[in-house]
Amino acid sequence: xxxxxxxxxxxxxxxxxxxxxxxxxxxxxxxxxxxxxxxxxxxxxxxxxxxxxxxxxxxxxxxxxxxxxxxxxxxxxxxxxxxxxxxxxxxxxxxxxxxxxxxxxxxxxxxxxxxxxxxxxxxxxxxxxxxxxxxxxxxxxxxxxxxxxxxxxxx
Amino acid sequence: xxxxxxxxxxxxxxxxxxxxxxxxxxxxxxxxxxxxxxxxxxxxxxxxxxxxxxxxxxxxxxxxxxxxxxxxxxxxxxxxxxxxxxxxxxxxxxxxxxxxxxxxxxxxxxxxxxxxxxxxxxxxxxxxxxxxxxxxxxxxxxxxxxxxxxxxxxxxxxxxxxxxxxxxxxxxxxxxxxxxxxxxxxxxxxxxxxxxxxxxxxxxxxxxxxxxxxxxxxxxxxxxxxxxxxxxxxxxxxxxxxxxxxxxxxxxx
Numbered sequence: 001x002x003x004x005x006x007x008x009x010x011x012x013x014x015x016x017x018x019x020x021x022x023x024x025x026x027x028x029x030x031x032x033x034x035x036x037x038x039x040x041x042x043x044x045x046x047x048x049x050x051x052x053x054x055x056x057x058x059x060x061x062x063x064x065x066x067x068x069x070x071x072x073x074x075x076x077x078x079x080x081x082x083x084x085x086x087x088x089x090x091x092x093x094x095x096x097x098x099x100x101x102x103x104x105x106x107x108x109x110x111x112x113x114x115x116x117x118x119x120x121x122x123x124x125x126x127x128x129x130x131x132x133x134x135x136x137x138x139x140x141x142x143x144x145x146x147x148x149x150x151x152x153x154x155x
Numbered sequence: 156x157x158x159x160x161x162x163x164x165x166x167x168x169x170x171x172x173x174x175x176x177x178x179x180x181x182x183x184x185x186x187x188x189x190x191x192x193x194x195x196x197x198x199x200x201x202x203x204x205x206x207x208x209x210x211x212x213x214x215x216x217x218x219x220x221x222x223x224x225x226x227x228x229x230x231x232x233x234x235x236x237x238x239x240x241x242x243x244x245x246x247x248x249x250x251x252x253x254x255x256x257x258x259x260x261x262x263x264x265x266x267x268x269x270x271x272x273x274x275x276x277x278x279x280x281x282x283x284x285x286x287x288x289x290x291x292x293x294x295x296x297x298x299x300x301x302x303x304x305x306x307x308x309x310x311x312x313x314x315x316x317x318x319x320x321x322x323x324x325x326x327x328x329x330x331x332x333x334x335x336x337x338x339x340x341x342x343x344x345x346x347x348x349x350x351x352x353x354x355x356x357x358x359x360x361x362x363x364x365x366x367x368x369x370x371x372x373x374x375x376x377x378x379x380x381x382x383x384x385x386x387x388x389x390x391x392x393x394x395x396x397x398x399x400x401x402x403x404x405x406x407x408x
Binding site: 010013014016017019020021022023024025026027028031043079080081083084087090091092094096097099100101103104106107108111134135137138139141142146153155 | 179180181184187191232233234235236237238241242245266267268269273274277278280281282284285287288289351352353355356357359361362364365368369372373390391394397398401407
């Protein structure tokens with residue numbers, strides 16, 4: 001029960017950024033609800049997988065693949081490019097805090113006169129997480145077209 | 156096919172490709188749409204070469220080639236236009252549109268954006284939800300909402316005057332962080348770090364990064380790398396803004 005509540009909370013609060021950023025990317029108004037659905041589905045799928053102690057990179061990869069699959073379904077129905085829904089939908093999963101911590105530690109490192117082990121490890125671990133999560137996101141998103149739509153167009 | 160017809164078709168196809176690139180489509184989509192549109196309008200083949208800021212297209216029909224180059228200026232991401240161009244391509248492929256209709260519809264395309272009064276509160280709400288997802292309390296979410304709304308307002312106002320995008324991001328990050336750090340200076344929230352991390356998330360160049368990696372994965376390495384470089388520059392310039400404002404607030408040693 002607690003898990004379901006957590007997932008619902010997650011789905012709701014990741015649908016809002018999906019719509020917000022879809023508006024920044026000027027997605028037409030009639031497609032905004034689909035961006036919200038895809039965003040909520042992706043982020044709550046990731047939370048569910050994280051709940052079962054999967055590493056965040058793999059959870060992100062699977063969630064992004066799910067988003068890719070769902071958005072191809074939307075794209076076929078509306079004859080619109082699938083990336084239009086997908087990019088707005090994965091915005092809530094972008095590793096913003098990791099990226100933020102990386103660059104803040106990097107700036108602190110430049111300000112200091114000698115290299116500190118603590119800051120260096122913060123830069124390396126946060127930076128690696130950022131890069132790998134980003135990679136997992138975009139490769140996961142491309143998964144349906146890499147595996148299934150190899151030689152024919154999606155729509 | 157007469158020579159001037161080929162000229163005309165090539166011009167329309169290259170115009171479509173140029174618009175797609177300028178409004179932020181990935182290279183694979185640009186190549187696919189321009190080739191399909193060319194075939195549908197009767198060209199034997201369309202070959203396209205994309206670099207970071209220009210585009211070369213060659214059309215072949217009856218052993219006669221036309222090669223043309225276009226310069227591309229980034230216009231920011233606009234999915235409405237990309238959607239419209241894709242639809243034109245599909246309708247032409249089904250035989251509903253000829254060259255005349257394509258020309259008419261392409262010339263009618265105009266970038267429409269959402270008005271500021273919707274965008275600003277929506278981005279504020281988005282960043283507040285990020286803060287909530289990271290585990291911030293209600294006060295932290297409220298600070299994030301205020302900071303990112305004001306930040307988005309600044310960003311749109313600067314963008315209206317056609318300043319350099321890097322400058323825009325630095326100034327926006329500066330203003331946003333300046334407001335977001337009030338949690339540190341006044342005892343408002345138990346999680347003063349989260350508003351700072353969440354409110355600058357609106358500056359993360361998510362679309363260019365995803366486009367860059369998906370270009371590189373699909374074999375358009377040079378375009379992908381240049382997009383990645385652009386996204387990195389944007390991130391670095393917003394970091395500069397964040398740093399200056401944190402130093403002003405005395406949060407960096």
